[in-house]
Amino acid sequence: MNTFELKTKVIFGREALQYLQNLVQKKIFIVTDPYMVKSGMIDSITKYLAEGSFQIFSDIVPDPPMELVVKGVGEVIAYQPDAMVAVGGGSAIDSAKAIMHFSREIGELEKMQFIAVPTTSGTGSEVTSFAVITDKQKGVKYPLVSDVLIPDVALLEPELVKTVPPAIVADTGMDVLTHALEAYVSTKATDFSDALAEKAVALVFQYLLRSYESSEDMEAKEKMHNASCLAGISFNLASLGLNHAIAHNIGGKLHVPHGRTNAILLPHVIEFNSNITGFTPKDYSEAAIKYAKIAKLIGVTGSTVRLSVKNLINEITKLMQRMKMPTKLTECKISTEDILKEKKSIAEGALKDACILTNPRVAGISDVSEIIHKIS
Known part of the structure; x- marks a missing residue:
């Protein structure tokens, strides 16, 4: 016996980011990489949120290590957000998945919504139960696989991939x-x-x-x-x-x-x-x-x-x-x-x-x- 079901609501096409207006009255924890902040691209996300209602965690690096996940979990639990928004490529979304999962468990944040906004067209991480975390000391990538890692919402905004080299x-x-x-x-x-x-x-x-x-x-x-x-x-x-x-x-x-x-x-x-x-x-x-x-x-x-x-x-x-x-x-x-x-x-x-x-x-x-x- 097989089953087919989709946990993630997928919103796609131009102006998909308008969905973020639904979060205007909530506390948002944004997980992204330094480039998104330095380039100002993160403004395409935050412009839909109320001033002072969000916190940005922009420490994401390629091949995210477990130490980064631990740091992110600490910040999430301290901030107590209503929703987490992951913005970036596979590294950002994979990191956010791990941070989200452990924050929900350790910080009793089971109701925290998880939204993924990919900025590359590649990993498909916005709809999967997979995440890859790296053990830098051993030089090994570990795939994490669990349905609890699947985002609640995926926003496929093509404007975000326009400037990808x-x-x-x-x-x-x-x-x-x-x-x-x-x-x-x-x-x-x-x-x-x-x-x-x-x-x-x-x-x-x-x-x-x-x-x-x-x-x-x-x-x-x-x-x-x-x-x-x-x-x-x-x-x-x-x-x-x-x-x-x-x-x-x-x-x-x-x-x-x-x-x-x-x-x-x-x-x-x-x-x-x-x-x-x-x-x-x-x-x-x-x-x-x-x-x-x-x-x-x-x-x-x-x-x-x-x-x-x-x-x-x-x-x-x-x-x-x-x-x-x-x-x-x-x-x-x-x-x-x-x-x-x-x-x-x-x-x-x-x-x-x-x-x-x-x-x-x-x-x-x-x-x-x-x-x-x-x-x-």
Whole structure:
């Protein structure tokens, strides 16, 4: 038996931020990063709130550590807000999720509303039960998974992603594609998660390059913001796989941006998961057949499943090349020596990562090591 439900109210499109007017009579705790404050972008949030009715916690950093969460919890409990508003990319929203959860439990703030406002089109964190917190001493990223982490409201305002630099548009957009494709071939995939993943993939191939090429293409910005959310809902239902399991550990050890790491891995993980051993239908895995369906969806189908999967991989690689993305870790200013030094621990960590449990093909240490070798 399966269930399908959405906890999060999603408000999308231009002027979505007007929803914040509902908070004008409440105390608000805002979680964001220093750039949002220094650039003045946070004013797009606070202009809807009454003066003196909010407190801003802007200490968020990439790969948020547990120490940051502890500090945030202390400030929330001291302030006693009616609502928490997370504004930013995955790091800000993930941090806010952890801060919100522990504040509700420790500070007896069970009724505190949680609103997520993404400023990048990538993580889908505004609708998921996932958060990633880093242990900096061990160099490991820990995925937290619990329905209590899901925001109550998500505000998808395309104006907030208008000024995102092209390189970040590429990284986050490829993260969306990875989310959708991993959810699509997950062992927990259903008709419902598949429908959301298919739409997200279609939107990515139609609008990501446009969003990368022009900051003024608001249709592309809005569609990629929607795609990110749809992919988030899909993988929240079906979970992820080997791609993210490896990426979490590469990020923790080598500090390559998450979306970029996912993109570098994606062609190789698709090839591994497809596991095509011959040329007849009996040689095609279920994952390969589903990848072939995606190839057909985006218009690059082949005469066989094998060719369709190959065409899908080629189309992903072509998209990355057009966005000037690296295809190897060494192109991310990571030395071969550092990769070799961390290779074993990355592989071992990937096999312990929760995301690997729903990968369509079981991977061993040698399989992961081989993938790392291919992207080095």
